[in-house]
Amino acid sequence: MAxxxxxxxxxxxxxxxxxxxxxxxxxxxxGEVVCILGPSGSGKSTLLRxxxxxxxxxxxxxxxxxxxxxxGPGSGTGESSWNIDFVRQRVGMVFQQFNLFPxxxxxxxxxxxxxxVLGKSRAExxxxxxxxxxxxxxxDKIDQYPERLSGGQQQRVAIARALAMEPxxxxxxxxxxxxxxxxxxxxxxxxxxxxxEGMTMLVVTHEMGFAKEVGDQVVFMDGGVIVEQGKPAxxxxxxxxxxxxxxxxxxxxx
Amino acid sequence: MSQFxxxxxxxxxxxxxxxxxxxxxxQNLLVFAVAAVxxxxxxxxxxxxxxxxxxxxxxxxFLTIAYIDIFRAVPILILIxxxxxxxxxxxxxxxxxxxxxxxxxxxPFWYGVAALVIVYGAFTAEVYRAGIEAIPRGQxxxxxSLGMSHFEAMRHVVVPQAxxxxxxxxxxxxxxxxxDTTLVSVIALSExxxxxxxxxxxxxxxxxxxxxxxxxxxxxLPLARLVDKLIERNQLKIARGSHIEVA
Numbered sequence: 180m181a182x183x184x185x186x187x188x189x190x191x192x193x194x195x196x197x198x199x200x201x202x203x204x205x206x207x208x209x210g211e212v213v214c215i216l217g218p219s220g221s222g223k224s225t226l227l228r229x230x231x232x233x234x235x236x237x238x239x240x241x242x243x244x245x246x247x248x249x250x251g252p253g254s255g256t257g258e259s260s261w262n263i264d265f266v267r268q269r270v271g272m273v274f275q276q277f278n279l280f281p282x283x284x285x286x287x288x289x290x291x292x293x294x295x296v297l298g299k300s301r302a303e304x305x306x307x308x309x310x311x312x313x314x315x316x317x318x319d320k321i322d323q324y325p326e327r328l329s330g331g332q333q334q335r336v337a338i339a340r341a342l343a344m345e346p347x348x349x350x351x352x353x354x355x356x357x358x359x360x361x362x363x364x365x366x367x368x369x370x371x372x373x374x375x376e377g378m379t380m381l382v383v384t385h386e387m388g389f390a391k392e393v394g395d396q397v398v399f400m401d402g403g404v405i406v407e408q409g410k411p412a413x414x415x416x417x418x419x420x421x422x423x424x425x426x427x428x429x430x431x432x433x
Numbered sequence: 434m435s436q437f438x439x440x441x442x443x444x445x446x447x448x449x450x451x452x453x454x455x456x457x458x459x460q461n462l463l464v465f466a467v468a469a470v471x472x473x474x475x476x477x478x479x480x481x482x483x484x485x486x487x488x489x490x491x492x493x494x495f496l497t498i499a500y501i502d503i504f505r506a507v508p509i510l511i512l513i514x515x516x517x518x519x520x521x522x523x524x525x526x527x528x529x530x531x532x533x534x535x536x537x538x539x540x541p542f543w544y545g546v547a548a549l550v551i552v553y554g555a556f557t558a559e560v561y562r563a564g565i566e567a568i569p570r571g572q573x574x575x576x577x578s579l580g581m582s583h584f585e586a587m588r589h590v591v592v593p594q595a596x597x598x599x600x601x602x603x604x605x606x607x608x609x610x611x612x613d614t615t616l617v618s619v620i621a622l623s624e625x626x627x628x629x630x631x632x633x634x635x636x637x638x639x640x641x642x643x644x645x646x647x648x649x650x651x652x653x654l655p656l657a658r659l660v661d662k663l664i665e666r667n668q669l670k671i672a673r674g675s676h677i678e679v680a
Binding site: 268 | 569571572574575576577578579580581585589590593594597
């Protein structure tokens with residue numbers, strides 16, 4: 180089997196006394212879409228944040244493209260070091276609250292990181308940003324400021340912004356949870372397209388339909404551990420574990 | 434009553450000494466301008482040092498916080514007297530630093546500027562801090578997740594937003610700084626208060642001092658109104674729900 184794109188081995192993370200991740204193992208193959216489900220507080224967001232070292236794990240290893248990103252100078256301290264650069268330039272992240280930069284236009288939101296981090300020219304970045312914004316269906320909004328956009332549009336800009344760094348892996352942290360129901364589809368469609376183009380994706384979501392249709396693997400987390408994982412059809416339709424059944428029952432009842 | 438008016442509002446005295454007092458007041462404005470520019474930069478630097486991330490940089494954060502706490506507590510007058518009365522004797526410093534006459538300004542000018550910058554750097558650092566802390570954590574996280582360093586994220590994302598949230602409190606600090614330029618009179622910089630005191634002792638009349646007060650009023654009253662306007666505008670924005678600012 181080919182080397183996994185992302186591999187977590189016995190990852191632990193605590194906030195003070197509270198242990199949020201209690202030993203998580205997970206392999207994500209290149210081009211795979213892994214959907215992570217679970218009740219709030221189960222550690223699924225923390226897991227994503229560990230993968231791009233926004234929250235460095237205290238114990239265990241995370242391999243990205245075969246390289247242990249938890250080792251090395253400055254690891255575990257949250258300070259910049261070679262592995263943080265290595266990770267952040269390979270892993271893009273989209274947040275629940277969009278986190279667009281409100282003082283910058285849509286175009287500048289997308290070009291800021293490539294210009295400052297990669298030192299590319301403005302012209303080159305803008306050309307690419309326009310193409311990306313076109314791709315997420317916002318080619319006509321490049322001069323707008325984020326507050327003028329709907330939540331769904333903002334989230335699509337956030338996706339384009341992350342893609343501008345040409346990541347190898349994308350992390351999606353409940354990206355549709357803050358959206359009005361009618362805006363969810365446009366964001367999921369963008370993610371679906373990205374998945375079909377072969378992007379490796381870790382998606383924390385409550386969208387069962389998306390998990391079932393797009394996910395190659397579904398992971399159910401509770402209490403800081405992975406309770407169950409497997410093919411979407413298996414986990415979602417025929418869950419083995421009681422906790423999974425209970426959770427899915429509550430979610431689907433809605 | 435007429436005695437009172439004669440003592441404080443003698444227009445003849447005001448008229449005769451208008452020129453000197455005015456020139457003195459220009460000196461206050463100059464001290465203010467130089468000190469304000471440097472203090473605003475120094476305060477920003479301090480606030481950034483205070484926000485440095487990670488365990489390793491804890492000593493720097495600690496020292497910065499200690500600086501800010503100490504110099505917000507020390508009276509400026511004491512600092513002015515300690516600098517002007519001590520720095521000239523520190524012979525390990527070059528002459529041009531011990532007794533500075535930069536840009537044709539006398540040494541008391543620079544001692545005063547130094548004291549004001551030291552103290553107002555600490556005060557403005559706290560204002561910047563309020564602005565920086567008003568920016569949601571997600572902004573820093575988004576910038577960091579895009580590969581920006583802490584410094585790049587501060588420079589391009591956090592600080593540009595933070596400074597738009599603090600004009601009102603910052604203006605209050607600047608008003609206070611302008612008033613405190615009068616303290617430099619104690620080390621014989623001929624600014625407006627010193628000039629007025631000389632008039633007072635010469636003519637036993639306070640009208641020149643009143644004139645100085647009027648000069649300050651003329652500059653500061655509109656600024657105080659502006660602060661109110663900024664706070665009002667800010668509250669409107671909060672009511673609309675589009676922005677959270679630090680009032």
